[in-house]
Amino acid sequence: MKKNIGSKLALYPMPITVIGAMNGDKPTWTLVGHLGIIGHDHVMVSLAVPHFINGKIKETKKLSINLVDENILPQADYVGSVSGSKEDKSEVFAYEQGETGAPIIKDAPLTLECSVADIYETPNFESFICTIDNTYVAEEHLDEEGKINYNTLKPVLFEFPTYHYLRTGDVICKCLSLKEKQSKE
Ligand SMILES: Cc1cc2nc3c(=O)[nH]c(=O)nc-3n(C[C@H](O)[C@H](O)[C@H](O)COP(=O)(O)O)c2cc1C
Numbered sequence: 452m453k454k455n456i457g458s459k460l461a462l463y464p465m466p467i468t469v470i471g472a473m474n475g476d477k478p479t480w481t482l483v484g485h486l487g488i489i490g491h492d493h494v495m496v497s498l499a500v501p502h503f504i505n506g507k508i509k510e511t512k513k514l515s516i517n518l519v520d521e522n523i524l525p526q527a528d529y530v531g532s533v534s535g536s537k538e539d540k541s542e543v544f545a546y547e548q549g550e551t552g553a554p555i556i557k558d559a560p561l562t563l564e565c566s567v568a569d570i571y572e573t574p575n576f577e578s579f580i581c582t583i584d585n586t587y588v589a590e591e592h593l594d595e596e597g598k599i600n601y602n603t604l605k606p607v608l609f610e611f612p613t614y615h616y617l618r619t620g621d622v623i624c625k626c627l628s629l630k631e632k633q634s635k636e
Pocket residue numbers: 467479480481482483484485486497498499501502503504505528530531532533534535536609
């Protein structure tokens with residue numbers, strides 16, 4: 452029998468990301484674990500209302516979602532420790548602007564360049580619902596068919612209850628390859 456521990460945020464681990472937005476002619480960066488996929492063409496980024504980056508996203512309607520690997524984890528952790536309202540974080544990452552102007556972290560293994568389609572408000576949070584304009588991937592993480600290889604990319608995962616970063620593990624098997632085994636049992 453499982454124990455009911457009440458209403459808990461428990462859908463972990465999930466990839467940790469750095470969200471980027473332009474602040475005038477400089478970027479600003481914020482560490483975010485709470486994001487999601489909506490259908491097959493929207494993503495969601497959930498940000499606490501007091502964060503500095505929210506206003507910049509609302510001004511430009513553009514943001515980037517940068518996956519974090521272990522190489523950029525120290526800088527990523529840093530941009531989650533201090534607000535852009537207190538400190539200029541624009542020089543933490545080398546960047547270039549994507550086609551629509553969102554700042555793209557050069558050393559991030561993968562970046563989604565997004566446009567804001569809507570904002571879903573809940574108490575103290577603004578969740579930015581976005582379309583994906585472009586996806587920039589370090590070439591070493593693309594296989595021969597041009598597909599993203601998450602085994603080499605190894606996004607760092609995040610777990611809120613104990614506030615830990617985790618590594619991804621091994622491939623178990625291909626999806627839907629287990630259904631025959633299951634139906635024979
Ligand atoms: C591991 C980790 C995950 C975080 N995830 C989120 C998140 O999902 N949403 C959020 O609003 N803030 C999150 N934060 C907090 C912000 O990154 C942090 O408050 C940041 O300093 C805000 O920066 P800003 O005011 O410049 O936007 C997270 C922080 C850490 C350390």
